[in-house]
Amino acid sequence: MPELKKRYYLGAIFTDRCPRCREGKVFIKNNAYSKNSTEMHHNCPVCGQPTEIEVGFYYGTGYVSYALSIALLAASFVAWKVLIGVTFSIDDNRIFYWMGISFTLLFALQPVLMRMSRVLWLSWFVTYDPKWKEHPIEQPERIVPEQMNNW
Ligand SMILES: [Zn+2]
Numbered sequence: 001m002p003e004l005k006k007r008y009y010l011g012a013i014f015t016d017r018c019p020r021c022r023e024g025k026v027f028i029k030n031n032a033y034s035k036n037s038t039e040m041h042h043n044c045p046v047c048g049q050p051t052e053i054e055v056g057f058y059y060g061t062g063y064v065s066y067a068l069s070i071a072l073l074a075a076s077f078v079a080w081k082v083l084i085g086v087t088f089s090i091d092d093n094r095i096f097y098w099m100g101i102s103f104t105l106l107f108a109l110q111p112v113l114m115r116m117s118r119v120l121w122l123s124w125f126v127t128y129d130p131k132w133k134e135h136p137i138e139q140p141e142r143i144v145p146e147q148m149n150n151w
Contacts, residue, residue, distance in 0.1 A: 006130070007022040007023070009022075009123070009128070012119075012123070012128075013116065013119050013120060013123065014116075016115055016116070016119050017119070018044035018046065018047060018049050018051070018122075018126075019049075019119070019122055019123035019126040019127070019128060020044065020047050020049040020126050020127070020128065020129050020132055020137075021044060021046050021047035021049065021129070021132045022128060023044075023046040023047070024041075024044035024045045024046030024047060024049075025041075025045065026040050026041060026044065026051050026118070026119060026122065027039065027040055027041070027115060028040065028041060032111040032112045032114075032115050033111055037111055037115065038111075038114055038115060038118065040052070040118070047132045047133075047137070048137050049126060049132075049137055050137070050139070050140050051122060052140065053122075053125055053126070053140045054140055057121075057122075057125075058118055058121065060121060061114070061117040061118050061120075061121045062117075064117035064120055064121055065110075065113045065114055065116075065117035068113050068116065068117060068120075069106055069113060072102075072105075072106060072109070072113075073102055073106065076098070076101075076102040076105070077098060077102070080094075080098040080102075084097075084098075086098065126138075
């Protein structure tokens with residue numbers, strides 16, 4: 001059996017890859033904590049997929065990173081409750097430790113979440129095409145070239 005190079009959806013999301021080919025990295029910088037780490041290639045360096053499909057395409061990602069943050073908080077709360085325990089009694093400070101730790105963590109993770117929300121967002125509009133080499137790229141319809149750098 002020939003070895004199929006296959007990357008799964010979540011694998012592509014967690015490694016910030018283009019949703020069309022799941023190969024090309026969409027961000028110019030690899031490190032989420034470097035300066036301008038949300039700067040993206042205009043086109044996927046592997047398959048050429050435009051990363052900005054329309055003007056203001058990424059405005060909606062604020063909601064995505066918000067949802068990701070809430071999901072993380074909820075998950076950390078459940079983990080905390082199971083592993084450490086939480087009561088809402090007045091002499092139990094454990095919920096405040098959870099708050100302190102999880103909010104700090106959430107704050108520290110913002111660059112990662114911002115990038116992830118962009119990759120997620122793009123992946124909801126661009127479908128995976130394992131045979132991308134055989135198909136033409138869907139060109140964005142409403143892009144005005146001089147607005148490309150405005151977001
Ligand atoms: Zn690509």
